[in-house]
Amino acid sequence: MTKAVIFTDFDGTVTWQDSNDHLADNYGLGKEPRLKLFEGIIDGKKTFREAFDIMIESIKKPLPECMKILEESIQLDPGFKDTFNWAQENNVPIIVVSSGMRPIIKDLLTKLLGEEHIDKLDIVANDVKIDADGEWHVVFRDESGFGHDKSRTIDEYKKKFESELKPGEERATYFYCGDGVSDLSAAKECDLLFAKRGKDLVTYCKKQNVPFHEFDTYSDILTAMKQVLNGEKTVKELMEN
Numbered sequence: 001m002t003k004a005v006i007f008t009d010f011d012g013t014v015t016w017q018d019s020n021d022h023l024a025d026n027y028g029l030g031k032e033p034r035l036k037l038f039e040g041i042i043d044g045k046k047t048f049r050e051a052f053d054i055m056i057e058s059i060k061k062p063l064p065e066c067m068k069i070l071e072e073s074i075q076l077d078p079g080f081k082d083t084f085n086w087a088q089e090n091n092v093p094i095i096v097v098s099s100g101m102r103p104i105i106k107d108l109l110t111k112l113l114g115e116e117h118i119d120k121l122d123i124v125a126n127d128v129k130i131d132a133d134g135e136w137h138v139v140f141r142d143e144s145g146f147g148h149d150k151s152r153t154i155d156e157y158k159k160k161f162e163s164e165l166k167p168g169e170e171r172a173t174y175f176y177c178g179d180g181v182s183d184l185s186a187a188k189e190c191d192l193l194f195a196k197r198g199k200d201l202v203t204y205c206k207k208q209n210v211p212f213h214e215f216d217t218y219s220d221i222l223t224a225m226k227q228v229l230n231g232e233k234t235v236k237e238l239m240e241n
């Protein structure tokens with residue numbers, strides 16, 4: 001029986017740095033224009049989908065080269081490996097729910113976690129299309145303004161988990177971990193939202209009165225999840241930080 005499920009953002013949450021920002025800042029439009037572009041989302045002038053597409057289109061290096069650069073520059077959050085191991089030992093599924101691109105995430109996680117572990121978590125994200133001339137583009141997962149509406153993905157998983165429950169069994173506790181704009185819709189689908197300190201998601205949650213628990217690294221998330229599962233603390237207590 002599954003006691004808990006971890007839904008998690010990838011860039012800046014599972015990893016220490018954001019891989020798409022890294023590519024755009026160094027090999028695409030540059031950091032200042034990128035920040036300006038994303039201000040448009042906060043103002044409501046642009047959707048995440050539009051801004052992300054512009055950002056990815058600005059990267060002119062071939063995809064294999066980009067992946068190599070990322071393998072050399074992106075690190076795991078310092079607490080993620082322990083969380084991953086704990087999840088394996090405790091039969092807790094991890095589902096990466098990302099607004100980034102699946103081939104890049106899979107490549108990075110294979111490198112960072114090890115080839116033998118890559119099939120132990122699910123990755124749900126946008127895809128990539130490569131043209132004959134090597135140019136590559138993001139293929140969005142759905143028609144929403146997010147490109148990938150994370151709340152839909154989470155809802156599908158919840159239905160699946162709950163359909164597998166035996167009579168009398170309680171449903172799992174759903175955790176969500178994130179740091180950015182695209183995590184807000186996902187947040188509302190879960191019991192406990194972990195939002196990374198100092199990042200956009202915290203600002204959004206405060207603005208929209210969405211309760212959350214602040215974290216610095218995945219070690220904080222792991223500690224809090226254990227407290228909930230062994231009854232030491234309630235979700236409600238943690239939501240109050």
Ligand SMILES: [Mg+2]
Pocket residue numbers: 009010011012013018178179180
């Ligand atoms: Mg993120």
